[in-house]
Amino acid sequence: MLPALCSLFTALSCVSGVTVVTQKPPVLTVTKGETTTMHCNLGTVTNYAAYWYKQVPGEAPQHVIRHHHSWSSPNYGSGFSSPKFTSTCSSNSDCSVIISNVEVGDSAVYYCSTWDGSASETVFGQGTKLIVTDSAVPADVLTIFPPSSEELKSNKATLVCLASDMFSAFADVHWLLGGKAVSSGVTTGSAAQQANKKFRLSSYLTIERSEWDKDKAITCEVSAASKATTKEIKKSECSD
Numbered sequence: 001m002l003p004a005l006c007s008l009f010t011a012l013s014c015v016s017g018v019t020v021v022t023q024k025p026p027v028l029t030v031t032k033g034e035t036t037t038m039h040c041n042l043g044t045v046t047n048y049a050a051y052w053y054k055q056v057p058g059e060a061p062q063h064v065i066r067h068h069h070s071w072s073s074p075n076y077g078s079g080f081s082s083p084k085f086t087s088t089c090s091s092n093s094d095c096s097v098i099i100s101n102v103e104v105g106d107s108a109v110y111y112c113s114t115w116d117g118s119a120s121e122t123v124f125g126q127g128t129k130l131i132v133t134d135s136a137v138p139a140d141v142l143t144i145f146p147p148s149s150e151e152l153k154s155n156k157a158t159l160v161c162l163a164s165d166m167f168s169a170f171a172d173v174h175w176l177l178g179g180k181a182v183s184s185g186v187t188t189g190s191a192a193q194q195a196n197k198k199f200r201l202s203s204y205l206t207i208e209r210s211e212w213d214k215d216k217a218i219t220c221e222v223s224a225a226s227k228a229t230t231k232e233i234k235k236s237e238c239s240d
Helices: 002-011 209-213
Strands: 022-024 027-031 036-041 050-055 062-067 085-089 094-099 108-116 121-124 128-133 141-145 156-166 172-177 180-182 186-188 199-208 218-224 227-233
Touching (some): 027 036, 036 108, 036 128, 062 085, 062 094, 094 108, 156 172, 156 218, 172 186, 172 199
Parallel strands (some): 027 128
Antiparallel strands (some): 050 062, 085 094, 108 121, 156 199, 186 199, 218 227
16 A cells, blocks of 8 residues: 555645545644644544554655544554654544644654545545754755856756755745846755755756856755755856
8 A cells, every 4th residue: 555655645636535635734834842733624534534644755654643533542653652643533524633842853744534435445635744943953055056068058057056964854945146036947856865864955046148147146045944044156156
């Protein structure tokens, strides 16, 4: 079942079925040490348990917890346990998962699912993205790579901003050209896990060669885990 789950979560899509699983909120940003709650409504399903999965970008999903409204306590997936993870059900179809004393490593997308007996299939919610911030986390390491000489011949210039050693898999990337924010021509990929369990991601800015030749300061800013890190580059500072 795991390969199917991986494929499903990577696509960030929901299996169609008679019932609709709804999660809220879509995004949660909390500070390290706090307690946070994610909610799930199972729709028309009332006889089956709510399952919760945690997925960090670049990793396989992990089964966190399973709870049925008639149970006095939930069941746990490998590596997860009380009191850090708990679950409650306020009705036959409304269940929540509570994470206590959150850590940066708890940052992930959490998916709720259930079994739809009438459709004979598992149905997933859209996911809740949990972002845990920590002011004590070291800043990310940024590197900006200038455009290649070959690309410049086509009158285009693509710069690459590589953020590495990030403690969180979720980050916001902003580019500035001559001190002004720019969004056109920006493409940012998903974070990937490094061998040291930290994360890295790449963002690309494509501009006209004429803009690059003006020798304006080009800045990449990455915000992750409450830390903002910037790196600047100019044509005149690059070797030919």
